[in-house]
Amino acid sequence: MSGHPVELAAGTKVDGTALGVLIFFFLLVSVGGFWAARWRRADSPHSLDEWGLGGRSFGTVITWFLLGGDLYTAYTFIAVPAAMFATGAVSGYFAVAYTILVYPIIFIFMPRMWSVAHSKGYITAADFIRGRFDSKILALAVAITGILATMPYIALQLVGIQAIIDTIGIGGRGNAFVRDLPLLIAFAVLAAYTYSSGLRAPALIAFVKDSLIYLVIAVAIIYVGVHTGFHHLFNAAQTKMTTKNPKTHAATGVFVPAKNNYWAYATLAFGSALALFMYPHSMTAVLSGRSRNVIRRNAAILPTYSLMLGLLALLGYAANAEKTSVVGTDGKTNPQLAVPHFFRDQFPHWFAGVAYAAIAIGALVPAAIMSIAAANLFTRNIYREFFVPNATPKHEATVSKIASLVVKFGALIFVLSLDKQNAINLQLLGGVWILQTFVSVVGGLYTRWLHRWALLVGWAVGMVYGTVAAYHQKTQTVHHFGSSLATFPFTHTKMYIAFSALILNIVVTVVLTLVLRAVRAPSGRDHTTDEDYYSESDLVAESLPGTEGGMPAPGAATSRT
Amino acid sequence: MATPARYRLSAGALIAVTILLAIPIAALVIVPIYAKKSPELWGFPFFYWYQLLWVLLCGFFTWGAHLIIQRDRRTIRRDRAEVNR
Numbered sequence: 001m002s003g004h005p006v007e008l009a010a011g012t013k014v015d016g017t018a019l020g021v022l023i024f025f026f027l028l029v030s031v032g033g034f035w036a037a038r039w040r041r042a043d044s045p046h047s048l049d050e051w052g053l054g055g056r057s058f059g060t061v062i063t064w065f066l067l068g069g070d071l072y073t074a075y076t077f078i079a080v081p082a083a084m085f086a087t088g089a090v091s092g093y094f095a096v097a098y099t100i101l102v103y104p105i106i107f108i109f110m111p112r113m114w115s116v117a118h119s120k121g122y123i124t125a126a127d128f129i130r131g132r133f134d135s136k137i138l139a140l141a142v143a144i145t146g147i148l149a150t151m152p153y154i155a156l157q158l159v160g161i162q163a164i165i166d167t168i169g170i171g172g173r174g175n176a177f178v179r180d181l182p183l184l185i186a187f188a189v190l191a192a193y194t195y196s197s198g199l200r201a202p203a204l205i206a207f208v209k210d211s212l213i214y215l216v217i218a219v220a221i222i223y224v225g226v227h228t229g230f231h232h233l234f235n236a237a238q239t240k241m242t243t244k245n246p247k248t249h250a251a252t253g254v255f256v257p258a259k260n261n262y263w264a265y266a267t268l269a270f271g272s273a274l275a276l277f278m279y280p281h282s283m284t285a286v287l288s289g290r291s292r293n294v295i296r297r298n299a300a301i302l303p304t305y306s307l308m309l310g311l312l313a314l315l316g317y318a319a320n321a322e323k324t325s326v327v328g329t330d331g332k333t334n335p336q337l338a339v340p341h342f343f344r345d346q347f348p349h350w351f352a353g354v355a356y357a358a359i360a361i362g363a364l365v366p367a368a369i370m371s372i373a374a375a376n377l378f379t380r381n382i383y384r385e386f387f388v389p390n391a392t393p394k395h396e397a398t399v400s401k402i403a404s405l406v407v408k409f410g411a412l413i414f415v416l417s418l419d420k421q422n423a424i425n426l427q428l429l430g431g432v433w434i435l436q437t438f439v440s441v442v443g444g445l446y447t448r449w450l451h452r453w454a455l456l457v458g459w460a461v462g463m464v465y466g467t468v469a470a471y472h473q474k475t476q477t478v479h480h481f482g483s484s485l486a487t488f489p490f491t492h493t494k495m496y497i498a499f500s501a502l503i504l505n506i507v508v509t510v511v512l513t514l515v516l517r518a519v520r521a522p523s524g525r526d527h528t529t530d531e532d533y534y535s536e537s538d539l540v541a542e543s544l545p546g547t548e549g550g551m552p553a554p555g556a557a558t559s560r561t
Numbered sequence: 562m563a564t565p566a567r568y569r570l571s572a573g574a575l576i577a578v579t580i581l582l583a584i585p586i587a588a589l590v591i592v593p594i595y596a597k598k599s600p601e602l603w604g605f606p607f608f609y610w611y612q613l614l615w616v617l618l619c620g621f622f623t624w625g626a627h628l629i630i631q632r633d634r635r636t637i638r639r640d641r642a643e644v645n646r
Contacts, residue, residue, distance in 0.1 A: 089608070096612045097589045100619045104582040107623050230604030256608045262592040270590055293631075300624035307616045314609070 014169040015344070021353025022168070022360060025212070026186065029205045029361055033193030033368075036200040047393035048123055051198035052376045052400055054288045056118065060297045062203055063289045066369075067298060068305045069206030070285045071099075071276065074160030074363030075153070075427075077213070077312060078336050084316030085326070085338040088241040088253030090261050090268070092313055097269035099306035102276050107299035110277060111292040112445045112533045118287075119535035120528060124373075125283050125441050126381040132444045133452040134524025136385055141459055142437045143381035146280040147407075149434040150374045152426030153279070154411035157363035157370075158183060159336070159423055162415070164356045166328050167340035180416055186360070187367075191408045194368045195401050199288055202368040209365050212358035214308060220355070221311045223346065224318045233314070236321035264485050264494045271499035275435040280373035281366060315339050322346060367408065375403035425470075425481035432466035432484075432498040439502070439509050445533070448526055450509055451516040458509030466501035473497075574633040581626040585619040 040057060049056060058066060076095070083092035113128070122128045125146065130139035165182050193201045224233065241253040257265045276282055289295055319326075319342040326337045343355040379400040384391045391399070415423060440455045475482035485494045489504075516523075570578070588594065595611040602610045 093609070093612070096616070100612070100615050101586060101589050103619060103623050104585050104626075107582060107626060234604060234606055234609070256598055256606060257592060257596045259593075262596065265596070266590050266592045293627075296627045296630070297624075300620050300627055303616045303620040303623075307613065310613045310616060 015167075015349055015352070017349035018344075018353035018356055019168050019170070021350055022164070022357045025208070025354075025357035025361060026189075029208050029364065030189050030193065032204050032208065033190070033197060033201040036193070036204040037197040039197075039200050039204055046397050048376060048379065048396045048400055049121075049393070051397045052123060052372055053284065054199040054203055056288055057290055058203065058288050058294070059290050060294050060301075063285070063294050063298050064301055065206040065210050066203045066288065067282070067285045067302060069202065069209050069362070069365035070281055070369045071302075071366075072213075072305050072309055072362070073153075073157060073366040074359050075156040076309065077359050077362055078160045078163050078339060079156075080309065080313045081316030081319065081339045082335040082337075084237075084313050085319050086253065086316075086335040088237065088255050090254040090257055090265055092316060093310075094265050094268040094272075095313060096306060096310040097265070098272040098276075099309055100303060101269055101273035103299045103303055105273055106277050106286075107296060109442050109445050110286055110295050110299070113283070113441075114286060114289060114292055114295050115535045116445070116528055116532045119532040123287065124280065124377050124380050125278070125437065126377060129440050129444060130381070130385070131527040132448065133440070133455065134527065135452040135456070138440060138452050138456050138459075139381050139385070141456060142440060143377040145433050145437050145459075145463070146278075146377050147374045149430035150280055150370045151407065151411055151414070152423050152430050153281075154367050154370045154374075154408065155414045155423040156427050157367040158187070158411060158415040160363045161186060161360050163334075163336050163340050164360050166330075167337060167344055168356065169329065183416075184412070186364070187408060187412050190364050190368060191371075191405050194371060194404055194408070198401075199284065199369065199372055202365045202372075203288075205361065205368075206365050209358065209361040210305075212354060213362060216355045216358045217308050217311050219351070220315060220318075220343070220347075224315070227346075228318055228321050233317050233321045237317040240320055261494065263488075264496065267496040267499040268484065271435060271496040271502065272431065274438055274502070275431055275498060278434045278437050278441060280377055281370040284369060284373040284376065312339075315342055318342060367411075371404040371407045371411075372400070374407045375400040378403045378407075421478065428481055428484050429467060429470055432470060432501055433463055435498040435502050436462035436466065436505055439505055443509075448523070449513065451513040451521060451523055453521060454509045454512035454516055457512055458505040458507075461508045462501040462505030465504050466497050469497045469500070570630065570633050571636075574629050577629050578626045581622045581629070585615060585622050588615055588618075 040055065080092050080095045085092075113125075116122065116128060116132075120127075120131055122131065124143065126139040126143035129142050130136065133139075161183055170179070170182055197204075224230070238255045241251060241255040243252050244250065245252060254261060277286070286295055289298070316338055319338040322342065322345065324338060324342045324345055326333055326335050326341060328334045328337055340356065340359070343352040347355070379391075379396050383399050383403075384396065388395070436459050439450070439458055443450050443455070469486040470484070471480050473481060473483040473486060484497055486497045486500065487493060488495045488500050589612070595608055597608060598606040600607055605613075
C-alpha cells in the first residue's frame with residue numbers, strides 16, 4: 001500500500017493509505033456482521049422478536065454500545081461540527097445540551113415502555129398505541145410518521161459516507177457510476193448482513209464503531225489542545241461568528257447565545273431531547289434490552305457519548321482555527337467536509353484513515369438499525385394490521401427482512417438521484433414530525449384520559465403546522481426549509497418548529513378530549529392493564545443468568561443483598 | 562392511571578428521584594444561567610465548559626436516581642418477605 005497520492009484518470013488524487021485503512025475496517029465489520037447471525041443465537045431464530053429485537057436479550061453493556069452506536073450517527077459526526085464551523089453555537093453546540101437532557105427524560109418514561117412492550121409482546125411504538133387506545137388509524141399514523149422520519153435519516157447516513165469518500169479523493173468529477181460505486185458496494189454488503197443477522201449485526205459492529213470513535217476523538221482533542229490551543233480555537237471562532245456579512249450586516253453566527261436566542265437554544269435542545277426516543281430506531285434499541293434496569297443504567301452511562309459528541313463539535317471550531325479548506329472535489333464549498341478535511345490536513349494518512357473508518361462505520365450501525373425499525377413498523381402496523389392479520393412469526397420475520405432491503409435501497413436511490421439538500425430538508429422535517437407522536441406515545445404510557453380521536457387530530461395539526469412553518473424558512477442560499485427555527489405563533493420569539501408544533505398538538509388534543517368526553521364518544525378498549533407497565537419490575541426476581549461480559553443480571557444484583 | 566400499591570415508591574424516594582432528575586434538566590433548559598463567556602477554564606468560555614461538565618454531572622444524578630429506586634425496591638421486597646415468613 002503506497003503512502004503517496006495516486007493519480008486517477010479523472011485527475012483527482014486518491015489517498016491510498018487512508019483508503020487501505022478504511023477498506024480494512026470495512027472488511028472487519030462485514031465479517032462481524034455476517035458472523036453476528038450466530039452470535040447469541042436463539043433456538044427459534046425465525047421471528048420478529050429474534051431478527052428485529054435480538055431476542056430482547058441484550059444486557060447493560062451491549063445495550064450501551066448499541067444505543068451509543070445508534071443515536072450518535074455518522075451524520076451527527078459530520079453535521080454537528082459542520083454547523084459549528086459554519087454558524088456556531090445555536091445551530092451546533094445545542095446538540096450537547098440536547099444529548100444531556102435526553103437521559104433524565106428517558107429515565108422517567110422508557111422503563112414503562114419497556115415493561116408494557118415486554119409484557120404484551122409489542123415490537124413498535126405503534127403496537128403499543130394500537131393496544132392502548134384500540135385505534136388502528138392512530139397506530140397507522142404513528143407508524144407512518146416513524147417510517148417517514150426514518151427514511152431521510154438513513155439517506156443522511158449515506159451523505160456522511162459520501163463526505164468521507166469525497167475526502168479520500170474518489171468521487172467528484174468523472175463517471176457517475178464509478179463515483180457512486182463505493183457507496184453502492186458498502187450498502188449492498190450492509191443490506192446483506194442486516195438481512196441475515198437482523199439487529200445482532202449492528203449490535204456487534206457497534207463495538208468496533210464506538211471503540212474507533214472514542215480513540216479518534218481522544219487523539220484529536222489532545223492534538224488540538226497541544227497544537228492549536230483552546231484559547232486560539234475559541235478566539236478564532238469568536239472572531240468568525242461575530243464578523244458581520246458585508247451584504248446583510250448580520251453576524252456570521254452565534255458564539256454564545258444572547259437574549260434574543262435563549263428560547264431558540266432551549267427549545268432546540270429540549271424539543272430534540274423529547275423527540276429522540278420517539279424515533280423507531282431508538283425504540284428498537286431500547287426494547288432489545290433485557291430488563292427495566294438495563295434501560296435505567298444506560299440512562300446514567302450513555303452521557304459518555306455526549307461528552308464525545310461535545311468534543312467532536314469543537315473540532316468544527318478547530319477546523320476553523322486551522323483554516324481548513326472545505327472545498328470538495330467538485331470545487332464547491334461544503335462545511336460538511338470540515339471534520340474529514342481537518343483529519344486529512346492535520347494527521348498522517350493512516351490515522352486519517354482510522355478517523356474516516358470511524359465515521360463511515362458510524363453510518364452503517366444506525367442505517368442498519370433504522371432500516372430494521374422501519375421494516376418492523378411496516379410489518380406489524382401496516383402489513384399485518386391491514387393485509388395479513390394472521391401472519392405467523394416466521395412470516396412476519398420474512399416480510400420484515402424484505403422490507404429492510406426496500407427501505408435501504410429507497411434511501412440509496414434517494415441520495416443518488418436527488419440533491420442532498422432534499423435529504424437534509426426532510427431530516428429537519430423528520431424531527432418535526434416524529435415529535436408529534438410524543439403526545440400519543442408518552443401520554444399513553446401514563447394516562448388513558450386523552451381520547452384517541454383527539455390524539456389523531458392533534459397529531460395532524462402538529463404535522464401540518466410544522467411542515468408549513470419549516471417550508472417558509474428562507475435563508476440567503478435556500479428558499480425553503482432554511483432553518484429549524486420559526487417565530488412561535490402570535491409572538492416574535494424564535495423557537496424550534498418541532499417544539500411549537502408539539503405545543504399546538506397538546507392544546508388541540510386536550511381541548512378535543514374534553515369535548516369528546518363530554519359527548520361520550522367511544523374510547524375503545526384498553527388491551528393493557530396497570531400491571532403491564534411494571535412487568536418484570538424490580539420486585540420480580542429475575543431468573544436470567546448473568547451471561548454477559550462482567551455485568552450480572554439485574555436480578556442477581558438485587559438478590560445479593 | 563393509579564400505580565398498583567406494591568410498585569409505589571416511598572414518598573421520600575419519589576421526592577429524591579424527582580429532584581435528582583429535575584436539577585440537570587433545569588440546569589440546561591434555563592439558558593441564561595450559562596450563556597456567558599466568563600469565567601474561562603483552560604481557554605474554554607463558560608458556555609462551553611459548563612455544558613461539558615453537565616454531561617458528567619447528569620450521569621451522576623441519573624445514576625443516583627437509579628440507586629435510590631433500587632434501594633427502595635429492595636426495602637419493599639425485604640418487608641414483603643418478612644410478612645410472608
